[in-house]
Amino acid sequence: MPTVYITAPPDAADELAATLVEERLAACVNRLSTTSTYRWDGDVHHDEEAVLLAKTTDDAYDDLVERVRESHPYDVPCLERFDESDVLEPFAAWRADVVE
Template identity: 50%
Template structure:
């Protein structure tokens, strides 16, 4: 089983908490950690912006990723959300099994 950590930044307006809860309740993610205090600087539509954000670290599986990404696009308030999946090459086996069980891919 392949565990992924999906990085997704979100506005620091509380919307990440609702997204996290939905992803876990719908069994698309085993866990979502929301890290506060992120400051992102980026170019958007020809202008440079700096925004206060939070970072969601979403734990899922490679098999569950397509459904998670589709749902995240529906829930996210941004026009173009950051959705970056990183493959976990080594994980504590019982934790990896728990992730797979939670997202129904075990």
């Protein structure tokens, strides 16, 4: 089962997280605050961002990606999939139960 790493501007992160959970594309989304340093259009930027860690399932992954792409304010959203090789079974069962 995957966890999806997403970055977003702070003012959009809560709504994006709520959408993913409300639409049952993620069982849970954790939000962390961070400062990102990155190159965009030839310039180096330093911006406050939110990191979202969305816990989903293999079956819901493609729909989650599509929903993030539709609603994300960035032209090129950061979206990376991490597959767990070891996860606590009760947590995996809960996640599978709440994601459609």
